[in-house]
Amino acid sequence: MCGILFGIQRTKDVSSLEYSRTWSTLQELNARRGPSAQDTHSVKIDQDYTQCGDVGSGKEMTFYGAVLHLRGDRVTRQPHVSKTGNILLWNGEIFDGIFVDHHENDGEVLMTKLEAFSQTDNVQSHTNRILQVMASIEGPYAFVYFHALTRTIHFGRDCLGRRSLLWHKRNNEGSNIDLPFILTSVGYSSFRKDLMLMEEVPADGIYRLALEAQSKMSLTRYPWASATSIQPIPNEVCSRMPLPFGKVNDHIPTVNELAEPFPKDIKFDQAHPEVVPFVTEDMRRAISDMIEILGDSVRRRVQDIPRTGQLHEARVGILFSGGLDCLCLAALADRFLPQDEAIDLLNVGFENPRTVRAQAAEEALALKRLKKLSTSVSNTGESKTNSPITQPRSKYNVPDRVTGYESLAELRRIAPNRHWNFVEVNVPFDEATAHRGEILERIAPLETVMDLSIAMAFWFASRGIGFIKDEEGELMSYTSQAKVLLSGLGADEQLGGYSRHKEQFSQSGWEGLIQELQLDLDRISTRNLGRDDRIISDHGKEARYPFLCTNVVQFLSSLRVDLKVDLRYPRGVGEKILLRHVARELGFKRASSHWKRAVQFGARTAKMTESGRAEIGQQIVDRGSE
Incomplete structure (x- = not known):
């Protein structure tokens, strides 16, 4: 399990007060998720999309990973950075679908898998391969992956949303997004007006962010879909990932399939543990x-x-x-x-406190009744051995x-x-x-x-x-x-x-x-x-x-x-x-x-x-x- 944090901003705006406060807060919060190791990697890109030095008119991407060591023989730091400039932030567990030896780190294994087809410069072909890999994974995850050759960023959550991923995006309408853009495992309240607003990334597919000129970026969603639920969606590409499970079985059980009727007077409760429904x-x-x-x-x-x-x-x-x-x-x-x-x-x-007060009142009433009973017993001269005893409850x-x-x-x-x-x-x-x-x-x-x-x-x-x-x-x-x-x-x-x-x-x-x-x-x-x-x-x-x-x-x-x-x-x-x-x-x-x-x-x-x-x-x- 890890804390992952990604941000992209105009180079000249990286030091802005709002952005720097937001980034600092998010980095501190993500560090709590991964106490074993933390690391940062930054990439600067100019308007022609070539990695460059300090160009104020370009963009800067920052990747931060905090690791909780739960896989492999050693602590593996992230982000994972390849020799070709590709970068992976991984917060997940691969339990099946891709083989991971118990001595290995699954983030490293996934990076190797993604690198196998990283040399293609065809954006759609590369996206399709990524979708195939992510759809094959059995396990919870959230990830961010930058492919240097196609200048694209893929990110998302598994189809059940078992790992958290939040985002900040300036433009919530249409496919174009303004800078800055942030992805993070953990955030803070919307009541915090001094920091950028965070929302949950829907677990409805894998997203692709294409870097474009100036401050604009285009966002495309590749949805999860079962074989029985694929329908055209306006302004959306055809590529989809199949869900690893189908719809709930909608067969209405017949009389012959159902268990035998049971008498109304049968006691199904903890006092009769031997009484159970008939097992067909x-x-x-x-x-x-x-x-x-x-x-x-x-x-x-x-x-x-x-x-x-x-x-x-x-x-x-x-x-x-x-x-x-x-x-x-x-x-x-x-x-x-x-x-x-x-x-x-x-x-x-x-x-x-509400329960404790009610409990105290109940015990006080019981004690009052006990005293009354004790007085009655004392007056009649009867034995007190059967008098109820009240013990204070924790x-x-x-x-x-x-x-x-x-x-x-x-x-x-x-x-x-x-x-x-x-x-x-x-x-x-x-x-x-x-x-x-x-x-x-x-x-x-x-x-x-x-x-x-x-x-x-x-x-x-x-x-x-x-x-x-x-x-x-x-x-x-x-x-x-x-x-x-x-x-x-x-x-x-x-x-x-x-x-x-x-x-x-x-x-x-x-x-x-x-x-x-x-x-x-x-x-x-x-x-x-x-x-x-x-x-x-x-x-x-x-x-x-x-x-x-x-x-x-x-x-x-x-x-x-x-x-x-x-x-x-x-x-x-x-x-x-x-x-x-x-x-x-x-x-x-x-x-x-x-x-x-x-x-x-x-x-x-x-x-x-x-x-x-x-x-x-x-x-x-x-x-x-x-």
């Missing part, structure tokens, strides 16, 4: 295939991570709420990591903490030889408030109150500062050193885990459910992946999403809908039914019936204060003026 032969094959394909995705994401600490220290952490998704990832990661190596389970809980005993410990017990039962570090990340309200402005800056340009609630949970969890219990059950300070964090994101979108899926099924049946699943897949790149990448990488950590491996997405998209989600069943049974069967196959009984709980409610970051977007904006303005 089709479902049995889907379970086996899901374990194999998801397992391979996890294997590729946990193997060959360089060691930076002691042999027994965790290299892998899991954002662990105790829910179904992260629990399955933990069980699969256990299969592919050495048994003497710990795995960190990062479980976050917040001191939420302010960090949030729903995800309770679920986390329940799931930990099952995890230790099925994988007793693994050392599981259950990291209690406890966040006092004052500390959350102190870092609020910093977190607000990282989520930009997504700046809603809900974005903030989710981001706060991920920011503190990925920081990894908390407590673990020793053998006597006493809490001791602990800081996770794991640089790779697995996340279950993508499971709910593809397997029908949200309440809106239930609503669509209730209103429009299987057809409405299929349409909602397709909508979730189509918009997954725009909703939260860029934001989460910016948040987690702020600590020099990398998030990896096994459920969003394109092989997993392809498999789930091809499956008949009822094999993924069957909302004829009650909550805790029908949503993500395939993954629930997978969990049972992996050995989990109680956890297989856990309900979906959004992170902001599970960690209690929702509504910590009454502030809205206006107050958020003011806090950022105040922070920027410090």
